[in-house]
Structures are given as C-alpha cells and as structure tokens.
Amino acid sequence: MKSDNFQSPDYFAIDDLLTDEQKLIRSTVRKWVKNEISPIIEEAAQNAKFPKQLLKGMGDIGAFGCYIPEEYGGGGMDQISYGLIMQEIERGDSGIRSTASVQTSLVMYPILKFGTEEQRQKYLPRLASSELVGCFGLTEPDHGSDPGSMRTNFKDMGDHYLLNGSKMWISNAPFADIAIVWAKNEEGRVYGLIVERGMEGFSTPETHNKWSLRTSATGELIFDNVKVPKENLLPNKSGLSAPLQCLDSARYGIAWGVIGAAMDCYDTALRYAKERIQFDKPIAGTQLQQKKLAEMITEITKAQLLCWRLGILRNEGKATSAQISMAKRNNVKMALDIAREARQILGAMGISGEYSIMRHMMNLESVITYEGTHDIHLLITGMDITGIPAFK
C-alpha cells in the first residue's frame, strides 16, 4: 500500500485563527482521508470508477450537510468548518470532494432553503447519513454559462407536473437516488423539482471518456414526460437566483477545496525536490526549483487567508456572490498553476500515478470550468466593480 506522508503547510500561522473545534473537525477529516481515500484513489481514478464504499464514511465524518441544522441530521457547523472539510477531502481527490459539495450545497441546501417542512423531514436526514445521494441538474446540452436560457420545462396537469427536457454534465447522476432539477413552468419561471430515481420516463446515462475528475460519476438527466408529484416542487423561491444561491455555497466550498489539492502538490514537490539528486546535489538547492516552490507557498498562503476571511463573512451572513466568485476563480487557478509546476519538479515521475500530482492537475481542469468558468467569474467581478454586465 502507498504511504501518505502529507504535511500541511501553514506559513502564516493561520491555525492561530481557527477555533479548537475547527481544528478538531479538520484533523478528523484529515485522518479519514489518509486512511480511506489515499490508499484506493489512484486505482479508482485509473479505472474511472466512483468509489461508492466511501459514501458511508463521508456521512459519518459529517461531509454531507456539515452546516445543515442538526434537527435535520446535519452537522450544524460553521462555514469555516465546512471549508476545512472540503479542503481536506480535495487534498485526497477533487472528484470525491465534488460528491460532498453536490450533496451538501446543491441538494441539501435547496431543500432546506426552498423546500417545505415535509420535504426537509423526508429527505435531509437520509441525505446526511448517505442513505440517499443526490445530484443537481442545471446545465443543459445547449446552455452552460447561460442557464437562464434553459429549455427543460414542466406543465401543470392538475394533479401532477409533466417534466420534459434534459440536463448534461451532472455529477453523481448515474447513481443518485434523487435529482434537484431546475426547469421552467409555463410562464417561463424557473423552479426546482425533486425528481426520484424510478419515476417513469426518467433516465441517467453515464458520460464516459473523461480525462478529468475520473473518480466522480458524471451523467445526463433525461426527462421524457416524467410525472412529478406536486409535493415535489420546491415552492419557496423561483427564478434563476434560486439555483445561483446554491452555487454560491458550492463555489465557496470549491475555493477552500482546491487549497487542499494545491497543498498536496506543493508538499509532494517539496519532499521530492529535497530527495532528488542531480548534478551531485538535491534539485531543491537550485534557484529555478526554489523559485517554483517559493511561489507555490506564497500563493497557497494568500489563498488560505482569502478563504478564512470569506468564511468569517459567510458566518456573519455578509459575503457577496461577487466575493465568492473572486475566491473561486483565484484559488482554482492558483491550484492548477501549482499542479502544473509541481508536475515539472518531479520530471518524468510527475506523470506517474505513483504520485498524486497529475491526477490533481487533470481534476482541476474540470474544477476551473464547472460552477462557473474562469472567464465568467472574471466577468462577474468586472460587472461588480463597473456596474456593467459584459457577458450579456
């Protein structure tokens, strides 16, 4: 079995800013990742298979619904704890973190915020424990960055709704028990619907041939005259701002998560550079490799501070969507750049599955695109500071 020698960098003593409870949560998840993810993740990625055996453990460590109130089975944790959990899981693998993000922010959160009390009681405790797994369907084959133009729609048939359309690139879709599906009613207003596996006309074909996020199962959601019971509509919010509010929560988790991937790449590259001898000295003693490593730790430190501050703002209910966009965009690019540089420090070994770097690097190519692309988040910052939307 491969050993996991990860040492977490903390160059600016940011640990001093964390509470004892936050540190305890982090160390519990870190240990779980070392014991459960690290030993199996390379094979899962090589075989492009989601390791379903991790689901129960993720429920046990509180990765599903960390900040959902305890009365619904959630962890009742604060936003920094949520971020730290995402960071630790993504240190193991972005695909596994994706499952936790989707379950917490894109499935449990909309049920909590926009659902009825009956829906909360029915679904949230079972999602928290991993008895049920969910997915989130917003993207369509012809509508990615512009989900407001979606075509998936539902009609009021009196005693039920009739749902038609399709969604694409949906994480967890191939095995999810429920899907939160965003669709337009006859007036063109967007609502969320809870669609359950087994409903007639609902299918979830898997998307194959991915070179990225290979441990995450991705698929389509196809609705062919699906009869959805009326009690499955999320009634408490309509319009595109409903799914966008869910994405705020998920993007915040991503901003933290990718720090985990970056730390793993940095830690691996630093250790390798100190051990690898060329021209009779460790490559860590050369200026070129020190430049790479020094820039990595600088960028990781900046990202850690950005996320910590954003977490405080989220805890106080003050973080804006534009601030979350900035953090997601900055941190994913930071992690991807670090993965690419770290891969080079390892030379040929950098492309080998013996090390985690190439897997992180390929994963981050999805993370920089999903939940709003790198370009779109820049345009959100641009709109925020100028007041002029450039993407419309």
Ligand SMILES: Cc1cc2nc3c(=O)[nH]c(=O)nc-3n(C[C@H](O)[C@H](O)[C@H](O)COP(=O)(O)OP(=O)(O)OC[C@H]3O[C@@H](n4cnc5c(N)ncnc54)[C@H](O)[C@@H]3O)c2cc1C
């Ligand atoms: C592995 C994976 C998992 C995913 N999981 C989910 C999921 O669970 N649920 C879900 O709903 N979706 C999911 N997605 C979809 C993801 O959110 C979309 O891929 C993303 O929103 C971008 O949409 P698109 O791929 O259609 O690209 P497009 O919108 O077609 O964009 C293509 C390019 O054009 C650029 N662009 C678009 N509009 C503009 C503009 N106005 N100005 C300048 N540039 C522009 C983009 O930045 C991008 O570079 C997933 C994607 C991947 C890869």
